[in-house]
Amino acid sequence: xxxxxITIGDELLLGQVQDTNSRFIAGRLTxxxxxxxxxxxxxxxxxxxxxxxxxxxxxxxxxxxxxxLGPTRDDVTKRVLxxxxxxxxxxxxxxxxxxxxxxxxxxxxxxxxxxxxxxLPEGCRVLHNPRGTAPGMWFEREGKxxxxxxxxxxxxxxxxxxxVVPALRELFPDxxxxxxxxxxxxIAESAxxxxxxxxxxxxxxxxxxAYLPSPGLVKLRLTARGEGIGLLDGWLDGLxxxxxxxxxxxxxxxxxxxxxxxxxxxxxxxxxxAESCTGGEVAREITLVPxxxxxxKGGVVAYSNEVKATLLGVSRESLARHGAVSEAVVTEMADGxxxxxxxxYAVAISGIAGPGGGSPEKPVGTVWIAVATxxxxxxxxxxxxxxxxxxxxxxxxxxxxxxxDAVRExxxxxxxxxxxxxxxxxxxxxxxx
Numbered sequence: 001x002x003x004x005x006i007t008i009g010d011e012l013l014l015g016q017v018q019d020t021n022s023r024f025i026a027g028r029l030t031x032x033x034x035x036x037x038x039x040x041x042x043x044x045x046x047x048x049x050x051x052x053x054x055x056x057x058x059x060x061x062x063x064x065x066x067x068x069l070g071p072t073r074d075d076v077t078k079r080v081l082x083x084x085x086x087x088x089x090x091x092x093x094x095x096x097x098x099x100x101x102x103x104x105x106x107x108x109x110x111x112x113x114x115x116x117x118x119x120l121p122e123g124c125r126v127l128h129n130p131r132g133t134a135p136g137m138w139f140e141r142e143g144k145x146x147x148x149x150x151x152x153x154x155x156x157x158x159x160x161x162x163x164v165v166p167a168l169r170e171l172f173p174d175x176x177x178x179x180x181x182x183x184x185x186x187i188a189e190s191a192x193x194x195x196x197x198x199x200x201x202x203x204x205x206x207x208x209x210a211y212l213p214s215p216g217l218v219k220l221r222l223t224a225r226g227e228g229i230g231l232l233d234g235w236l237d238g239l240x241x242x243x244x245x246x247x248x249x250x251x252x253x254x255x256x257x258x259x260x261x262x263x264x265x266x267x268x269x270x271x272x273x274a275e276s277c278t279g280g281e282v283a284r285e286i287t288l289v290p291x292x293x294x295x296x297k298g299g300v301v302a303y304s305n306e307v308k309a310t311l312l313g314v315s316r317e318s319l320a321r322h323g324a325v326s327e328a329v330v331t332e333m334a335d336g337x338x339x340x341x342x343x344x345y346a347v348a349i350s351g352i353a354g355p356g357g358g359s360p361e362k363p364v365g366t367v368w369i370a371v372a373t374x375x376x377x378x379x380x381x382x383x384x385x386x387x388x389x390x391x392x393x394x395x396x397x398x399x400x401x402x403x404x405d406a407v408r409e410x411x412x413x414x415x416x417x418x419x420x421x422x423x424x425x426x427x428x429x430x431x432x433x
Contacts, residue, residue: 345371375410
């Protein structure tokens with residue numbers, strides 16, 4: 001079954017808001033066994049919405065739309081859908097009650113805009129939205145499905161997972177698909193493809209392998225359809241066997257930051273960071289992992305030399321003699337934040353992300369990274385030839401990888417048990433983290 005995604009909003013076309021909804025929806029639809037044939041972003045214009053909906057239904061059996069369901073005048077999607085399906089807007093008592101309750105919880109007062117959220121096309125299936133005032137809507141016509149969801153990402157994501165995907169699986173039970181994701185670090189896509197060529201040659205027709213490169217890693221997606229679903233885990237074992245000797249993690253939500261957390265938890269250790277050119281990117285990656293407060297104490301963004309000296313204890317002599325981007329300074333940054341926070345391990349980064357600021361001795365992309373451990377501090381220099389954004393991303397990834405190596409080495413030397421203790425996503429200890 002083919003699927004089509006439409007995201008609605010002038011802000012998307014103006015570049016004011018990034019369209020993350022399409023990516024999330026596509027992933028969920030693919031996992032449900034549907035094939036996404038196209039995604040479109042269109043303005044809040046009634047005529048354009050109806051026109052693109054015609055095109056979508058001509059190409060696909062399932063259309064998922066987001067956006068334009070709010071309480072303001074520019075939110076026209078609901079009215080368009082009522083007309084498209086030859087219906088009229090009627091007040092839904094259950095939705096109205098929920099909107100009144102939620103508005104009261106948020107300390108607001110009901111107004112015509114809020115009340116209007118309960119006006120829905122007559123005959124549609126209402127998808128309750130416990131995270132907001134705009135419900136989702138499900139329409140069926142001539143064996144095809146149109147779903148309209150709010151554009152707020154965390155509201156849309158809830159409805160996709162709890163309402164839309166379960167209903168699609170029930171409606172299209174034969175469109176089953178499943179996949180596994182392996183993330184491989186520190187190897188180029190071309191080299192990885194060459195290494196796995198024999199494995200790909202052996203794959204049965206019901207399975208396929210895709211390469212999805214990102215800064216510092218390559219995602220491998222092993223996909224199965226039909227009878228191949230029962231073979232998936234066995235072939236996953238074969239794939240990971242082919243990757244012996246490389247750093248990789250298994251699972252869509254896995255990643256280097258999660259792996260670092262697992263090693264720190266296994267060692268009973270904790271970590272802090274001191275960042276200059278990455279501006280907090282390492283801390284961000286680490287704290288995206290649920291349960292990170294069990295092993296991550298915090299960090300310092302020491303962007304100026306003054307902060308490096310006064311807060312982290314970097315000597316002014318080192319700054320004057322070697323410059324901020326140097327082995328001496330990054331080593332002192334790592335030692336300083338480890339001492340400041342009382343952690344067993346610490347990571348520090350100082351570099352020139354670009355596009356300016358470089359010199360013949362230290363060109364743009366020069367980054368020093370240090371890891372302080374109970375056994376001492378090590379530092380390495382890297383040269384990244386990318387844009388500012390990619391240089392920052394690569395530097396953050398390398399810092400996490402160096403920390404993994406340092407903690408893992410300590411664990412292995414200590415002769416600890418082989419099994420990594422899982423980080424409990426629920427037992428964070430800090431409800432707001």
